[in-house]
Amino acid sequence: MRANVGRRSNVTVVSDNPYWETPTFAPHVRGRSALLRWLEKKAPGASLTDAVYRYLSPRQRADVAWETPCDTCGARPEGPVLKGATVEVEFRCPQGTCKASHHTARTLLVDIDLVNRALLRARTDPSTLVQLVLGHGFSGPGERPRGRSVPLPVRLTRSQYLALKHHTDAELAAVFHAALLSWMKAHG
Amino acid sequence: MGYFGIDFGTTNTSAVEVDGRAVQRYGDEQGKPLPSVIILNQATDEVVGGRQAWNRRLELQQLGGFEVVGSIKRCLESDRHWVTAGRSWTPRDIAAEVLKQLSVRARQRGVAAGIRKATFSIPVGLSARARSVLREAAALADIEVSSFVVESTAAFVRYFRDLRNSRHVAVFDWGGGTLDVSVLRIEGLTIFELAKEGMSDAGDVMDQELALLVHKMIMESRGENLAIEEVPTKDRDQLIIRSEMAKCALSSEEQVSIGLEHYAGQPAHVELTRRNAAGVLGPFVDRAINLLASTVVQAGLNADSLDDIIVIGGSSQLWMLDERLAADPRFAGRYKLAERPEWDVAHGAAILEQTPGNYELAETLGLHLCDGTHFELVRRGQALDTTPRSLSLALVEDSREANLIIDRMTDLGSPPTNALHFSVPTLGFLDDEIRLSYELTKDLTFRISAYSRSRGPAKTETREFSNLRFGYHLGNANAR
Numbered sequence: 001m002r003a004n005v006g007r008r009s010n011v012t013v014v015s016d017n018p019y020w021e022t023p024t025f026a027p028h029v030r031g032r033s034a035l036l037r038w039l040e041k042k043a044p045g046a047s048l049t050d051a052v053y054r055y056l057s058p059r060q061r062a063d064v065a066w067e068t069p070c071d072t073c074g075a076r077p078e079g080p081v082l083k084g085a086t087v088e089v090e091f092r093c094p095q096g097t098c099k100a101s102h103h104t105a106r107t108l109l110v111d112i113d114l115v116n117r118a119l120l121r122a123r124t125d126p127s128t129l130v131q132l133v134l135g136h137g138f139s140g141p142g143e144r145p146r147g148r149s150v151p152l153p154v155r156l157t158r159s160q161y162l163a164l165k166h167h168t169d170a171e172l173a174a175v176f177h178a179a180l181l182s183w184m185k186a187h188g
Numbered sequence: 189m190g191y192f193g194i195d196f197g198t199t200n201t202s203a204v205e206v207d208g209r210a211v212q213r214y215g216d217e218q219g220k221p222l223p224s225v226i227i228l229n230q231a232t233d234e235v236v237g238g239r240q241a242w243n244r245r246l247e248l249q250q251l252g253g254f255e256v257v258g259s260i261k262r263c264l265e266s267d268r269h270w271v272t273a274g275r276s277w278t279p280r281d282i283a284a285e286v287l288k289q290l291s292v293r294a295r296q297r298g299v300a301a302g303i304r305k306a307t308f309s310i311p312v313g314l315s316a317r318a319r320s321v322l323r324e325a326a327a328l329a330d331i332e333v334s335s336f337v338v339e340s341t342a343a344f345v346r347y348f349r350d351l352r353n354s355r356h357v358a359v360f361d362w363g364g365g366t367l368d369v370s371v372l373r374i375e376g377l378t379i380f381e382l383a384k385e386g387m388s389d390a391g392d393v394m395d396q397e398l399a400l401l402v403h404k405m406i407m408e409s410r411g412e413n414l415a416i417e418e419v420p421t422k423d424r425d426q427l428i429i430r431s432e433m434a435k436c437a438l439s440s441e442e443q444v445s446i447g448l449e450h451y452a453g454q455p456a457h458v459e460l461t462r463r464n465a466a467g468v469l470g471p472f473v474d475r476a477i478n479l480l481a482s483t484v485v486q487a488g489l490n491a492d493s494l495d496d497i498i499v500i501g502g503s504s505q506l507w508m509l510d511e512r513l514a515a516d517p518r519f520a521g522r523y524k525l526a527e528r529p530e531w532d533v534a535h536g537a538a539i540l541e542q543t544p545g546n547y548e549l550a551e552t553l554g555l556h557l558c559d560g561t562h563f564e565l566v567r568r569g570q571a572l573d574t575t576p577r578s579l580s581l582a583l584v585e586d587s588r589e590a591n592l593i594i595d596r597m598t599d600l601g602s603p604p605t606n607a608l609h610f611s612v613p614t615l616g617f618l619d620d621e622i623r624l625s626y627e628l629t630k631d632l633t634f635r636i637s638a639y640s641r642s643r644g645p646a647k648t649e650t651r652e653f654s655n656l657r658f659g660y661h662l663g664n665a666n667a668r
Contacts, residue, residue, distance in 0.1 A: 007591060007593055007606075007609055008558075008591060009555075009556040009557055009558050009591055009592075009593050010558055010583055010584055010585050010587055010589075010590060010591050011555075011557065011558060011581040011582065011583060011584065011590050011591070011592065011622065012557050012558050012559070012581065012582060012584050013555075013557065013563050013579055013580070013581060014580050014581065014582045014621070015579075015580065019580070019582050019621070020582070020618055025582065025584075027559075028557075028558050028559060028584040029584050029585070030558070030584055030585050031585040031586050033586040033617075034583075034584065034585045034586040034617045034618075037586070037617060037618055038617075038618065041618065
């Protein structure tokens with residue numbers, strides 16, 4: 001029989017005190033409960049959403065999302081997995097009620113002119129564009145859309161939903177706007 | 189006075205003195221190594237050792253009133269003790285008596301002060317505790333331990349002059365208590381241990397298995413089925429000794445007679461053939477050859493990369509080993525039996541004693557960190573620096589235990605392998621810090637300790653790693 005378990009180190013070397021304030025310590029923190037405790041120390045009183053985007057790496061953000069139970073079935077997602085260059089939270093419902101392909105609808109307030117330019121560039125439909133943009137990667141809320149804003153219903157994957165569920169509609173719009181600008185920049 | 193090396197063996201102990209080109213060997217009165225047997229007179233506290241003790245061990249054991257202590261090396265760490273009228277003897281005391289006997293022999297042969305300082309050879313993986321007991325025993329015998337060296341590596345040092353043009357060499361040292369295999373790389377005047385492994389399937393265990401076979405043969409001839417455990421202890425001990433003698437005799441004869449005056453109430457006599465014995469000894473030989481093969485692999489080599497294999501030690505004289513090595517395409521034609529197998533280890537240790545401190549670590553030990561990288565604790569090429577060092581660690585996840593994993597890395601690019609691991613209880617993430625201390629010891633072990641600040645140094649967890657690989661620089665004088 002082959003062993004299917006292994007030992008995992010859970011320590012890092014520290015020198016300065018308080019060590020948790022040093023920039024070399026932060027990237028190593030892992031696990032939702034540890035990350036939330038660290039954020040409480042690092043940014044006391046800050047909103048979780050702000051702190052998550054300000055201080056955590058995509059991988060750590062996925063860690064936080066990972067241990068958030070599903071709204072529908074209460075199960076916890078499987079964990080962060082690397083898909084291409086991005087970290088996603090893989091979800092497999094233990095009760096079979098929530099399919100992996102299950103999408104959740106949210107309404108985004110988007111800069112319609114910017115979206116139209118992006119649609120021309122991507123030669124695709126709005127739904128696919130949203131997936132292209134969020135798949136490209138997203139970080140914290142940036143500036144809110146300045147141009148003509150219209151509400152656009154979008155379908156978020158489970159991974160996107162878990163990562164973004166704590167945002168208000170306005171914050172979500174800002175996250176998408178920043179991600180769209182970044183995607184436009186990357187695609188000429 | 190020259191430089192001494194001591195091979196403190198399970199069955200025999202020997203010392204060799206090297207003084208320039210002159211080599212002196214110190215053992216018993218017959219020019220053989222000194223048997224590692226001590227007999228204590230329970231009434232008078234008198235100690236008898238060496239060949240005299242070996243020759244009289246059966247007689248005195250049967251007479252009663254004596255404690256016969258053999259293979260003391262096997263129980264250096266144990267809590268055993270032997271009581272005589274005036275005192276209690278620990279394993280350290282018994283080992284000291286063996287070493288005193290050796291020093292007395294050197295004095296009788298003209299070394300005025302006896303042996304005062306020596307490099308000791310030890311089996312692969314001898315624990316830090318056992319090394320410490322051996323060092324204390326030597327001190328009781330007025331011998332200072334300059335350093336330790338693995339027996340199989342010491343044996344190679346003895347042959348360095350002849351094999352200095354080789355690149356990779358394996359040493360197979362099969363004695364009474366252990367089988368030690370070293371795979372070494374020679375770079376100029378330096379030899380590096382690439383891998384060393386050991387096992388305790390050696391002469392003593394084979395003797396016991398052979399004794400069991402002889403017991404069964406006796407019972408069959410009598411038509412009885414008495415278990416060996418039901419035979420009186422003295423008869424059983426005698427059977428083991430006769431079986432050991434028969435095993436040695438089978439190396440030169442096809443068949444050996446074993447006669448016992450008293451065995452379970454009556455005389456016994458059996459004829460032991462090589463064929464009978466092969467059934468018992470064969471698996472030992474197979475395991476020994478497998479260990480040789482696996483150590484070569486562990487060194488990152490294959491058998492074809494070996495230029496030479498030196499076969500040494502009392503158990504290596506077993507006829508089956510020669511037969512099976514010769515029939516094994518991996519090793520056939522590549523091995524050679526040592527010229528003076530009973531002295532070579534001590535001789536190599538004495539050569540190293542001539543160039544004290546000329547060794548360095550042949551591997552890096554690193555603390556495995558949470559991100560998969562290693563923090564180097566001791567580095568390959570580092571001279572033996574016994575200064576204690578320390579560092580602070582923090583947990584990176586919500587846990588009540590810090591998992592400390594120490595890996596070893598021999599060459600650049602070779603994957604790390606685990607040396608040791610342990611856990612230290614903590615208060616939890618952000619609430620505690622772990623203080624780690626580590627050092628190379630003069631006993632050539634790596635000691636690492638850790639405690640959490642919250643629990644304090646009184647709750648320190650300590651581990652020692654005693655299978656470190658070293659590189660030895662041999663001076664030009666040793667190479668010529």
